[in-house]
Amino acid sequence: MRRSYVACLLTIAALGLSVGESRATGLGCSGLPAAGSVTSHPIFCTVNCANGGTLAAALAFRPGTTNTFTVTIRGVCSEAVDSVPGDVTIQAAASGDGLSAPNSSADPVLGISGRGVTLTGLTISGGVDPLFVHKTGGVTGTNLVITGGSTRNVLVSGGLTLIGSMVENSPGDGIDSVSGGTVILDGGTVQNNAMWGVQASGGGSLTIDQGAVISGNGTAVGSDGLPIGGGALSGGDGYLAFWDGAIENNVGAQGILLFVGGSARLGRFVPLSGDSVLVQNNAGDGITVLDGWLQVRDSTTNISGNSGNGIGIYGGGHALLQTNPVVQSNAKNGIAVTIGSVQIGSGTGPATIQSNTQNGVFLTNNSVASSGNSANQIIDNGQWGILCAGAPNNPLASGTFGTISGNAAGQNNCNP
Numbered sequence: 001m002r003r004s005y006v007a008c009l010l011t012i013a014a015l016g017l018s019v020g021e022s023r024a025t026g027l028g029c030s031g032l033p034a035a036g037s038v039t040s041h042p043i044f045c046t047v048n049c050a051n052g053g054t055l056a057a058a059l060a061f062r063p064g065t066t067n068t069f070t071v072t073i074r075g076v077c078s079e080a081v082d083s084v085p086g087d088v089t090i091q092a093a094a095s096g097d098g099l100s101a102p103n104s105s106a107d108p109v110l111g112i113s114g115r116g117v118t119l120t121g122l123t124i125s126g127g128v129d130p131l132f133v134h135k136t137g138g139v140t141g142t143n144l145v146i147t148g149g150s151t152r153n154v155l156v157s158g159g160l161t162l163i164g165s166m167v168e169n170s171p172g173d174g175i176d177s178v179s180g181g182t183v184i185l186d187g188g189t190v191q192n193n194a195m196w197g198v199q200a201s202g203g204g205s206l207t208i209d210q211g212a213v214i215s216g217n218g219t220a221v222g223s224d225g226l227p228i229g230g231g232a233l234s235g236g237d238g239y240l241a242f243w244d245g246a247i248e249n250n251v252g253a254q255g256i257l258l259f260v261g262g263s264a265r266l267g268r269f270v271p272l273s274g275d276s277v278l279v280q281n282n283a284g285d286g287i288t289v290l291d292g293w294l295q296v297r298d299s300t301t302n303i304s305g306n307s308g309n310g311i312g313i314y315g316g317g318h319a320l321l322q323t324n325p326v327v328q329s330n331a332k333n334g335i336a337v338t339i340g341s342v343q344i345g346s347g348t349g350p351a352t353i354q355s356n357t358q359n360g361v362f363l364t365n366n367s368v369a370s371s372g373n374s375a376n377q378i379i380d381n382g383q384w385g386i387l388c389a390g391a392p393n394n395p396l397a398s399g400t401f402g403t404i405s406g407n408a409a410g411q412n413n414c415n416p
Contacts, residue, residue, distance in 0.1 A: 026053025032216040033064050042068045046093075049075035055090065055099065056081050062088060073097050073122065077159065080106040080127065083134075086114025092121035101126030104150065108132035110378070112139050112158070119144055133158040135179065141165055153193065156181035156204070164188050173197070173229075174217065177204030177238070185212040185245070194230035196221040197250065200238030201262070208232075211276075212245040218252015218283070227252040231282060234262030235294065242266045244300075246278040255306060258292025267298035267325065271381065280294035284308040286330060289317035289340065299324035309333045313367075314342035322346035322372065327355070333358045334381065337367035337395070345373025350402060352377045359387045360407060363395035363414065371399030380406040388414035 026048045033039035035365040043065045047053040058071045074093040101109045107128035113140035123145040124130040130149045137158035144165040146153045165188040167174045170328040174193040177183040180203045187210040197217035200206040218229035227389040230252030236238040246384040247255045259362040266277050277300050279286040286306035303310045310327040317340040334353040345351050349375040360378040378385040385407035388395040397414035
């Protein structure tokens, strides 16, 4: 990078231009030091894409300052730039300005390798992965539009905070946090991606906060014609934290899938005023726990209106409901368990399971439901309050579950 910076300065000097104010075609920079020197003052560059300017040419001046470096992009530059260094701000001059992939195989369109990078107002589109945050990268993106990546829109193995941004319209995933990556969604929307809206795997984590919405994802189907995506996936030691927002109206198999070691926690330990955690109106189960782990807590959390079960637990999965969450009005069971376990309520508070079309709790195939609070409410479900499938399934419901009433077929047919 240092060599390219000096080369840029020599070119400017050869053209008779001021090194303090470069006006090479499509690129203007202020605050540049003399050739071969470094300034402690900020440098500001403006890239005019329509006049042939490029982000890559602007970034070549980054080594010229020990201070901040800011690039403003006017128009849409058709280029791919990887390994953006640290302490750089890249911002759009107007809505729609940014980067588009020069070809379909560009990967990434914008890659970040340094920390302290700020992206503001950009549209980043096309290629394989429009935005990639490398392991060494740390980025805050505000009011971004990231769209049209053929594999996914955002790939993160470093750190990324997205504020009020839109991630949409990939034939793959919206956002993948992998290999220890950390993603925070601070508001904004992840929508209409064909596979998963968001995914955390391989030790990656993803936090949904400040009213972020994950919706309309999961349109892809497998060779058997069944959906293969959904709202959010946590697998392979991935972790999903859901503090405030909605996972809703996803058209794939699940709103949330916790798969083979994936885990999720819904609801803060200490809720903030205005928090709302909604898993609602998804095409399959609201939440599927398949050899994963789930904690659902607090009255801010509502799992409702899903076309399958509110929560389905399978293949060794476990779920804990505590501190007043509500599972209600789902088209199948409130909670269905097959070769798994669920604890309903805890010492911190009960849970409510109500008004589901089938059973409040349905247990089969060596499954266990236990009660951790005698003030639970399992009420007004369309069939049983708690239903244990008959032999040879051998399910078990243990403890004092609290109020079980108003269920149409009966209250509890399980042996305590």
